Amino acid sequence: MLNQLTTKKNIRSFSISPENFTGAKGAGAMATEGTPAARELGQGWKVSPKIWIEPGEKRTLADIKGQGAIKHFWITDNSQRARQLILRIYFDGAENPAVEAPLSDFFASADNTTFRPLYSLAMCVNPRNGFNCYFEMPYFRSFRFTLENIGDEKCVVYYQIDCEEKEISPDSLYFHAQFRRVNPLPYKEVYTILDNIKGKGHYVGTYLHWGSKTNGWWGEGEVKFYIDGDKEFPTICGTGTEDYFCGAYCFEVGGKYAEFSSPYSGLHKVSDTNGAYLSQLYFDMYRWHINDPIYFNEDLRVTVQALGWRSNNRFNPLQEDISSVAYWYSDNLDDTYPALPDRDALEIII
Numbered sequence: 001m002l003n004q005l006t007t008k009k010n011i012r013s014f015s016i017s018p019e020n021f022t023g024a025k026g027a028g029a030m031a032t033e034g035t036p037a038a039r040e041l042g043q044g045w046k047v048s049p050k051i052w053i054e055p056g057e058k059r060t061l062a063d064i065k066g067q068g069a070i071k072h073f074w075i076t077d078n079s080q081r082a083r084q085l086i087l088r089i090y091f092d093g094a095e096n097p098a099v100e101a102p103l104s105d106f107f108a109s110a111d112n113t114t115f116r117p118l119y120s121l122a123m124c125v126n127p128r129n130g131f132n133c134y135f136e137m138p139y140f141r142s143f144r145f146t147l148e149n150i151g152d153e154k155c156v157v158y159y160q161i162d163c164e165e166k167e168i169s170p171d172s173l174y175f176h177a178q179f180r181r182v183n184p185l186p187y188k189e190v191y192t193i194l195d196n197i198k199g200k201g202h203y204v205g206t207y208l209h210w211g212s213k214t215n216g217w218w219g220e221g222e223v224k225f226y227i228d229g230d231k232e233f234p235t236i237c238g239t240g241t242e243d244y245f246c247g248a249y250c251f252e253v254g255g256k257y258a259e260f261s262s263p264y265s266g267l268h269k270v271s272d273t274n275g276a277y278l279s280q281l282y283f284d285m286y287r288w289h290i291n292d293p294i295y296f297n298e299d300l301r302v303t304v305q306a307l308g309w310r311s312n313n314r315f316n317p318l319q320e321d322i323s324s325v326a327y328w329y330s331d332n333l334d335d336t337y338p339a340l341p342d343r344d345a346l347e348i349i350i
Helices: 002-006
Strands: 012-016 050-053 059-065 066-076 085-091 101-102 123-125 130-133 136-140 140-148 155-165 172-180 191-198 201-212 223-227 264-272 281-288 294-296 299-304 307-310 315-318 321-332
Touching: 012 059, 050 140, 059 155, 066 294, 066 299, 085 136, 085 172, 085 294, 136 140, 136 172, 140 155, 172 191, 191 201, 201 299, 294 299, 299 321
Parallel strands: 101 172
Antiparallel strands: 012 155, 050 155, 059 140, 066 130, 066 136, 066 155, 085 101, 085 140, 123 130, 172 321, 191 299, 201 281, 201 294, 201 321, 223 299, 264 281, 307 315
16 A cells, blocks of 8 residues: 555545535635634634534535545544434435445444444544544545434534545446344344345445344354355355454453454454353444455345354354444445334434
8 A cells, every 4th residue: 555655646635524515625724603712713723623413404514526536534423322323425426325324333333322442444433433434435426425313412523524536447336335224133034234236346344233132152143145146045155253253262252252453354342341141232343355355246145144052052043133334336326225224223222
């Protein structure tokens, strides 16, 4: 990556924030009304660093025309109420969003009421709940960010979307992210992370928020990728849930779950780290396929089983509370996502 800094580029850098809603050249810090803290200093002195979003309001954070790529965005809000803000990103005038997820889940941190750092290449959650995304998001004609407040109180949001205006390759793919939740998972059913995805592209990441409803180990289930017409049996089949997230042996060290956050994978949050194998615990796990994307030419389906143990050393299909965000690139903007659950169905109750 560092070698990319040594050559000339035909690129214009810009960013969108409450200090420059359009990203226009030389148009930042021009506000004259905003925070009372700047009343004695005036224009140019942090007059408008934030926005308010009312209950039920869907606010447009950016609406940009042109060609280029989103390189990074940072966002934080004052509510820290999990799943009260819904993020959507639209590319090239598409009616349906390519990204649709609760804000906290998009950043692999469903229950953001308690801070846990996440240090990875694709996403970072830094003190205190500074959400950062480093997935590049190309666009040919335009992009639009919206944030919907489904809570009952207005919230303050700070954000910055860092972009490059440039010519992009005709082979550039669109970034996607899709949220799902099943609570509880019906007995002997498999949890679907992603399905009905058409086109050509590659899968680049999984986030799981897992609520364990029974005592004992819950992660024997396999993560499976059904690629380009696979029906009953997948092309890629893992050996267990913690194995897929690059851990081993139940994430357990010395009788406790061991949290970790690494560039490509992590168990970066456990609701209670005092002991392992107890019910009513929640887990946040991420796996980025940055060096090992899962390529597909026609379609893709991704699933995970919920498996624990029962008597006589037998597997036990579990009825867990499972949420996910799937991340991928493809050449298709016509995929239709499942409807998001309503506010009550999104709520995390421990």
